[in-house]
Amino acid sequence: MGTITKSLNLLNFFSTERPEIGLTEFRKLSGQDKATVHRHLTELTESGFLEKNTASRAYRLGPAILRLAAVREMLFPTRAAVKPLVDRISETLGELVHVALFDGAAMSPLYHHDATIHGTRVHLKPSEILPMHATSSGLCQLAFGAPDLLDRVLSQPLEQWTDRTITDPGGLRQEVARTRASGIAHVDQGFETDVRSFAAPIFDIGELSIGSLAVAIPVSRHTDELEARIRDALKSGSIDVTEELGGVFPQSIKRVWQHD
Secondary structure, three states, X not given: OOHHHHHHHHXXXXXXXXXXXXXXXXXXXXXXXXXXXXXXXXXXXXXXXXXXXOOOOOEEEOHXXXXXXXXXXXXXXXXXXXXXXHHHHHHXXXXXXXXEEEOOOOEEEEEEEEOOOOOOOOOOOOOOOEXXXXXXXXXXXXXXXXXXXXXXXXXXXXXXXXXXXXXXXXXXXXXXXXXXXXXXEEEEOOOOOOEEEXXXXXXXXXXXXXXXXXXXXXXXXOOHHHHHHHHHHHHHHHHHHHHHOOOOOOHHHHHHHHOO
16 A cells, blocks of 8 residues: 555544544554654645644644535536435335445445435434445445455455454455346345345446445345335436446346346
8 A cells, every 4th residue: 555545544534423533543543653644644734635623633624625525526516416316216215325436445425315204214424434345335346346356355354343244255255246246235234233235336437336326224124025126226226326427337237137
């Protein structure tokens, strides 16, 4: 991993629950030595990606992040493009639906909607990072993303989130192969206990996956009938989202789905 990548990876530790991070906490989170972390933080601060709270001496996201985010959204308003599609699917199914994009290391939620018709619901934080090996969104990216992505993920230890998380490289390869064959990923309590998720890939113009459309439900609400409805919604929905974002959905996956 290059120096620039290591510096930028520090930004991934911020969330709505962790808006400010001090040097000591950064060192613990990153596993790097104090001098290296301090050097990275200094460079990020000088470039505007971070700013320092003079009172607490902790770091927070800087103005450069906001500027780049605004420019990207102005030029590529992806959130606005997927919103009506996600809302429609969520209201039809009565479940939490979200689109997540691949950020180079994990899946980042772009937009989600919950029809809120049930008392028991799945909660998704906008800043939540979805791990590649433990979520249906991640499995989709591993199956349909860059050819070397799976090997890159397997070059690092697979973190165990629940007692059902796949942490065995061979087991993960099998799940990715299963996802690639069916076009839809399914994870049963791999990231959160009592939550099942299903996802279908979203593609760019080169037919390479850039993200996923996913549905998450409580385990207690799962039925074969609901799963069938979810899979049908993901098949049509992922094609719609891909086309809305200017991508091309592979005919090979469409043919598989036509024979389901």
